[in-house]
Amino acid sequence: MSARRCPCASAETFDACCGRYLGPDGAAPPTAEALMRSRYTAFVDHDVEHLLRTWHPSTRPASLDLDPQTRWRGLEIVDRVGGGPFDSDGTVEFRAHHRDGVQHERSRFVRENGRWSYLDGTVAG
Incomplete structure (x- = not known):
């Protein structure tokens, strides 16, 4: 039996990737991109x-x-712009493909007290 691949397309297993950030006791993602990937997985x-x-x-x-x-x-x-482990803000542009099309967004993230959070996003071209 093989481990589940992470839905975020990182090529890692779920447990080694987004799985460690999900759940009430999940670790804090170290970068804006890691948080964005975990949020995509949460949508999935x-x-x-x-x-x-x-x-x-x-x-x-x-x-x-x-x-x-x-x-x-x-x-x-x-x-991606900024959003590293020592930045206070960052932007991640992504395309999330779904059965009915594509959601193309530029998401803004902020880091406060060592934790990244999603601020908002705009639909990209």
């Missing part, structure tokens, strides 16, 4: 708790309703 797995927990309080919605019919098919990192 319908893990609303991780999505809300990693959303900056200033922009976080009160609740999140995911469409159970959405089938995510792959993640492609297009660009």
Whole structure:
């Protein structure tokens, strides 16, 4: 039996990649990209708790309703600016492929008290 590949397309197993960041006791992702990848995986797995927990309080919605019919098919990192282990902010541009098309977004992240959080995103060209 083989281990599950991580949905974020890192070529790692789920446990070695995003799995370590998910769940209430998950580790803090060290970079904005690692957080973005874990959030993509949370969308794939319908893990609303991780999505809300990693959303900056200033922009976080009160609740999140995911469409159970959405089938995510792959993640492609297009660009990243900042977002390293010692940065206070960063941007990750990605394409998230799903059965009905592609979500192309530039997401902004901030790091406060050693933890990255998703701030907001804009749809990219």
